[in-house]
Amino acid sequence: MTAGPEAAYRRLLRAYPASWRRRHADAVLGTLLDQADAEGRSAVSVADVRDILGHGLLARLHLLLDVVPGRVRAVAGTAALGSGAGLCLALLLLGEWLPPWAPPSTREAGFGPFLTVGPLLYAAWLLAVAASLLRHPRLARSLLGAATLAAVVLPHVVANAYPYAGVERPSSTALAPLAVLGLLVLAAPPSRPSPAVVAATAIGTVAAVGGPMLPLWLSGGSPFPVRDFFYYAYAHHLAVSAAVLLAAGLLAAVAALVARRPAYAGGALLALLPWAVLLLAVWRRISTQGMSALEPLVVVAGVGAALAVLGGLRALGVRVRL
Amino acid sequence: MGATEMREPSFLILTALAGGPLHGYAVIAEVAQMSQGRVRLRAGTLYAALERLAAEGLVASSGEQVVDGRLRRYFRLTDEGEQALTLEARRLRENADRAVARLRTARSRVAPA
Numbered sequence: 001m002t003a004g005p006e007a008a009y010r011r012l013l014r015a016y017p018a019s020w021r022r023r024h025a026d027a028v029l030g031t032l033l034d035q036a037d038a039e040g041r042s043a044v045s046v047a048d049v050r051d052i053l054g055h056g057l058l059a060r061l062h063l064l065l066d067v068v069p070g071r072v073r074a075v076a077g078t079a080a081l082g083s084g085a086g087l088c089l090a091l092l093l094l095g096e097w098l099p100p101w102a103p104p105s106t107r108e109a110g111f112g113p114f115l116t117v118g119p120l121l122y123a124a125w126l127l128a129v130a131a132s133l134l135r136h137p138r139l140a141r142s143l144l145g146a147a148t149l150a151a152v153v154l155p156h157v158v159a160n161a162y163p164y165a166g167v168e169r170p171s172s173t174a175l176a177p178l179a180v181l182g183l184l185v186l187a188a189p190p191s192r193p194s195p196a197v198v199a200a201t202a203i204g205t206v207a208a209v210g211g212p213m214l215p216l217w218l219s220g221g222s223p224f225p226v227r228d229f230f231y232y233a234y235a236h237h238l239a240v241s242a243a244v245l246l247a248a249g250l251l252a253a254v255a256a257l258v259a260r261r262p263a264y265a266g267g268a269l270l271a272l273l274p275w276a277v278l279l280l281a282v283w284r285r286i287s288t289q290g291m292s293a294l295e296p297l298v299v300v301a302g303v304g305a306a307l308a309v310l311g312g313l314r315a316l317g318v319r320v321r322l
Numbered sequence: 323m324g325a326t327e328m329r330e331p332s333f334l335i336l337t338a339l340a341g342g343p344l345h346g347y348a349v350i351a352e353v354a355q356m357s358q359g360r361v362r363l364r365a366g367t368l369y370a371a372l373e374r375l376a377a378e379g380l381v382a383s384s385g386e387q388v389v390d391g392r393l394r395r396y397f398r399l400t401d402e403g404e405q406a407l408t409l410e411a412r413r414l415r416e417n418a419d420r421a422v423a424r425l426r427t428a429r430s431r432v433a434p435a
Contacts, residue, residue, distance in 0.1 A: 027346060030392035031345070031365040034392065034394075035364075035365060048365070051367055054366065055370045
């Protein structure tokens with residue numbers, strides 16, 4: 001074997017993080033060279049390039065995720081799975097579905113009986129929860145990956161316009177927390193999620209998000225408010241929803257600390273992130289409407305939630321490498 | 323392992339190590355031979371799987387050797403790994419037995435009188 005493939009393989013192995021290379025690079029290099037010899041190659045194969053680059057990048061991603069311990073991520077992932085189901089259910093039934101008493105003007109544009117393409121995303125999430133509970137982790141991961149990607153990409157590819165025409169998407173105010181929830185689940189997909197935790201977080205989120213929407217949905221006044229819920233005057237209701245969820249999460253974290261379950265406490269704190277994001281998203285929307293009275297409250301709550309997450313993780317002895 | 327099924331590459335790697343400690347390329351060669359060339363592991367995939375199996379306590383490092391200037395790291399099956407492999411092999415055999423029995427019953431039903 002010439003020095004050619006060895007030097008090339010060494011360069012390729014730089015795809016892995018330095019700490020991984022210190023532990024494994026020489027052993028992997030030996031295996032790569034043995035395999036090249038056995039296959040009669042004196043050059044790096046395309047399959048090796050793809051394999052090493054892919055696994056190297058995954059190793060770097062894991063290093064990033066390992067900032068938070070696996071147990072904490074697993075608890076946050078399970079809570080986020082349930083919370084996402086609650087958010088999707090509330091948005092699907094109360095934010096998107098037009099009831100029979102909706103005025104005809106609200107049906108000018110839409111997606112079947114729904115206002116936007118959002119139900120596709122919500123349905124993917126709800127199916128992912130079912131797949132996860134029925135122990136089909138790969139299917140659950142695929143569906144969650146698709147839903148998360150859609151939540152990130154939709155605001156950039158579909159521009160909602162007034163007057164309503166063509167295909168619309170849900171407001172980015174609703175998609176932002178959903179994207180964060182998706183990332184939390186994908187960071188630690190629970191292989192055996194606790195149905196009790198999933199159900200409790202789902203019910204809590206349906207109540208917190210759906211509560212303020214229900215009277216509006218039932219009233220069906222003109223202009224029918226649900227379409228505008230995330231865009232205009234009702235955004236402050238979502239600030240209340242986010243505040244309720246942040247408070248509930250903080251209480252759950254304190255209860256877990258009292259019960260000496262630090263991983264649960266850390267997980268509960270980490271699972272607050274989407275609701276802090278929702279608060280910030282609502283703040284952004286309210287600011288553009290000149291409703292700045294809520295700004296200080298939203299900023300304080302958002303910063304407080306972020307500090308609570310960081311402080312809680314630090315108290316638990318979580319390593320933070322920046 | 324928990325109640326979830328083991329992926330085929332993991333199953334084949336553990337099976338390869340059931341015969342005794344092997345170094346990286348020897349595992350790749352054994353897996354290819356056992357699967358009749360169907361599963362051809364690349365080095366990155368192999369070490370990612372070995373790292374995961376080691377984290378689960380199913381395999382462990384079993385020393386290193388330098389041959390022709392190349393480092394060879396050996397891996398062995400742990401007691402837990404042996405137990406997990408036994409359970410998975412039993413699960414696969416039971417599934418296969420059930421499939422064969424059902425096919426036999428179905429064939430006997432459709433067979434002309």
